[in-house]
Amino acid sequence: MNPGPPATAPACPVCEERRWFPLLESMVPVHCNRLEDSAEAARAAPKGRFELQLCRACGMVFNTAFDPALMTYDPDYENAQHFSPRFRRYLEELTADLVERYDLRGKDVLEIGCGDAYFLQLLCRQGSNRGYGYDPAAPVKSPDPSVTLIHDLYGPQYADRPADLVACRHVLEHLERPADLIRSLHATLQPQPNASIYFEVPDGRFTFESLGIWDLLYEHCSYFTDRSLHRLFHRHGFTVSGWESRFDGQFLALHGARANGEASAKEPARMPVEEPEVPSWAAQFRQVYHEQLEQWGGRIRQWVDQGRVVVVWGAGTKGVMFLNSVRGADWVKAVVDVNPRKCGKFVAGTGQPIVAPPALAELRPDVVVVVNPAYREEIVTDLARRGLQPQVEVLSVAQQDPGLAVG
Numbered sequence: 001m002n003p004g005p006p007a008t009a010p011a012c013p014v015c016e017e018r019r020w021f022p023l024l025e026s027m028v029p030v031h032c033n034r035l036e037d038s039a040e041a042a043r044a045a046p047k048g049r050f051e052l053q054l055c056r057a058c059g060m061v062f063n064t065a066f067d068p069a070l071m072t073y074d075p076d077y078e079n080a081q082h083f084s085p086r087f088r089r090y091l092e093e094l095t096a097d098l099v100e101r102y103d104l105r106g107k108d109v110l111e112i113g114c115g116d117a118y119f120l121q122l123l124c125r126q127g128s129n130r131g132y133g134y135d136p137a138a139p140v141k142s143p144d145p146s147v148t149l150i151h152d153l154y155g156p157q158y159a160d161r162p163a164d165l166v167a168c169r170h171v172l173e174h175l176e177r178p179a180d181l182i183r184s185l186h187a188t189l190q191p192q193p194n195a196s197i198y199f200e201v202p203d204g205r206f207t208f209e210s211l212g213i214w215d216l217l218y219e220h221c222s223y224f225t226d227r228s229l230h231r232l233f234h235r236h237g238f239t240v241s242g243w244e245s246r247f248d249g250q251f252l253a254l255h256g257a258r259a260n261g262e263a264s265a266k267e268p269a270r271m272p273v274e275e276p277e278v279p280s281w282a283a284q285f286r287q288v289y290h291e292q293l294e295q296w297g298g299r300i301r302q303w304v305d306q307g308r309v310v311v312v313w314g315a316g317t318k319g320v321m322f323l324n325s326v327r328g329a330d331w332v333k334a335v336v337d338v339n340p341r342k343c344g345k346f347v348a349g350t351g352q353p354i355v356a357p358p359a360l361a362e363l364r365p366d367v368v369v370v371v372n373p374a375y376r377e378e379i380v381t382d383l384a385r386r387g388l389q390p391q392v393e394v395l396s397v398a399q400q401d402p403g404l405a406v407g
């Protein structure tokens with residue numbers, strides 16, 4: 001049954017305009033990071049409708065078919081990235097920057113959506129701070145005596161909790177209505193005029209400009225650019241004091257404070273430059289999306305026809321989306337991951353086993369597809385240490401064919 005276009009187009013979750021530019025439509029696994037115990041269960045994992053649209057007014061990209069009822073975040077949900085040495089270094093650098101920037105020494109640091117509180121723990125240890133992590137899915141036991149875990153959403157009931165910094169990393173992109181969180185934060189921080197805020201999200205512009213088709217996942221229903229993120233905070237009473245591009249441009253970070261709070265007295269950051277209605281990156285992305293799926297499908301088929309063993313390195317979202325999006329990726333033998341909690345499990349949608357790096361000795365891959373270019377060096381070093389010299393390919397359109405990179 002095709003219900004046809006809705007009578008009323010959904011409003012942009014940031015600016016509430018209703019003028020869209022469609023980017024893509026597909027069916028994808030609802031839980032990229034859900035670990036399954038058998039190949040059968042993994043292949044039977046539910047899929048959801050993905051209709052990405054760009055708001056012509058503010059540049060926000062949003063899945064207009066997102067159904068939050070399909071989402072469940074339970075103990076089977078696994079997205080901790082800090083098992084990678086490089087990602088740990090990133091979090092350590094970020095911690096050092098924040099401690100310096102906000103003089104976080106003996107202060108109160110709150111984190112919205114703290115997960116297992118690894119990052120919050122770093123912040124507390126580095127500056128002898130007191131940490132409060134809000135997350136319904138936080139572990140029962142705190143990893144550190146300086147960190148208190150609250151198994152709840154941060155909201156007005158916690159307004160009396162002193163806050164020098166409120167951090168929130170990689171949460172907004174999961175929300176169908178991100179404005180609700182920002183509006184609530186504005187109300188909650190009313191008695192905390194000195195609180196600064198640090199928000200970090202995947203950089204939507206980077207994702208689309210670098211043709212990061214493997215970074216699009218059902219769990220991420222919202223894709224922010226500097227412009228739409230600025231607009232969201234500004235619209236709901238925050239002053240933006242700084243921007244940063246982090247993790248090789250993959251993350252977008254916003255510094256700010258509640259408007260009229262003492263912390264907002266600093267020089268506000270300039271609004272990012274206006275963009276055309278449909279930026280070039282959006283038009284380019286739509287055009288290249290299907291070409292890339294075809295190209296990778298062809299390469300994998302060719303390798304398999306030559307009898308070569310192909311493995312994918314990285315069972316995170318990029319790896320799962322690559323395997324689910326590219327036709328023929330079912331022939332990939334296995335997926336390697338350094339996260340011990342993922343090993344022994346199976347990839348949602350396609351069912352490949354997830355193995356630890358030592359299993360490569362037996363698999364003896366001819367081709368290793370590295371899903372995140374940021375980890376290439378780390379992986380090549382690991383392979384060499386095991387006496388393996390497979391062909392290493394990286395899922396990066398810009399590196400594969402510079403002609404496709406958007407200037």
Ligand SMILES: [Zn+2]
Pocket residue numbers: 012013014015016017055056057058059060
């Ligand atoms: Zn908008």
